[in-house]
Amino acid sequence: MFGRTIFYTRTGSAIRTVVNGVMALIVFLMAHTATAAQNEHSHSHSHAHSKEHSKQRLKQDLQLLNATVRATKPGMSSSAAYMTIQNGTDKALQIRSLTSPVAKKTELHTTEMNNGMMKMRRVDNLTINPGDEVELKPGGYHVMLMGLKKPIATNSKVPVTITFSNGEKKTVVAHAMDEIKGQHMAH
Numbered sequence: 275m276f277g278r279t280i281f282y283t284r285t286g287s288a289i290r291t292v293v294n295g296v297m298a299l300i301v302f303l304m305a306h307t308a309t310a311a312q313n314e315h316s317h318s319h320s321h322a323h324s325k326e327h328s329k330q331r332l333k334q335d336l337q338l339l340n341a342t343v344r345a346t347k348p349g350m351s352s353s354a355a356y357m358t359i360q361n362g363t364d365k366a367l368q369i370r371s372l373t374s375p376v377a378k379k380t381e382l383h384t385t386e387m388n389n390g391m392m393k394m395r396r397v398d399n400l401t402i403n404p405g406d407e408v409e410l411k412p413g414g415y416h417v418m419l420m421g422l423k424k425p426i427a428t429n430s431k432v433p434v435t436i437t438f439s440n441g442e443k444k445t446v447v448a449h450a451m452d453e454i455k456g457q458h459m460a461h
């Protein structure tokens with residue numbers, strides 16, 4: 275469809291149209307790559323849409339990204355997982371509940387300074403507005419894995435499932451690491 279726009283233009287605005295066409299093609303390719311990876315059915319749709327629509331298609335999704343979990347050391351009965359939660363839908367979503375097969379209990383926590391002490395607190399129904407993302411990271415929000423059924427070995431994979439207020443359940447596989455970026459903040 276972009277090629278056709280260029281061929282029809284024989285006026286002084288031809289160059290601009292070509293530039294627009296190239297931009298549209300880049301946006302299209304980005305949208306195409308991103309959506310093809312997660313959403314098979316959007317593949318065919320993106321061909322028919324304008325560049326504005328392609329941009330929107332990129333965001334029409336709820337995604338759990340870049341998940342990591344702290345590998346345990348002997349004697350640790352709990353651990354924390356981190357990730358980015360992107361609400362690409364057009365509705366505000368709340369985190370309702372969390373589960374992981376490695377833990378007896380899984381909760382969303384936040385870390386707060388309280389009288390000079392770092393304290394963790396359970397958070398229920400955290401809201402993520404449409405188009406927003408929440409970063410779970412050391413020193414802030416995290417997935418608390420309590421009552422671990424076995425140690426979490428370095429480089430192992432730990433699934434975490436989050437249920438959202440729209441009923442959607444998303445599972446991400448967190449990569450177990452000894453050191454997590456920003457980890458010093460939690461100490």
Ligand SMILES: [Cu+2]
Pocket residue numbers: 354383384394395416417418
């Ligand atoms: Cu915690």
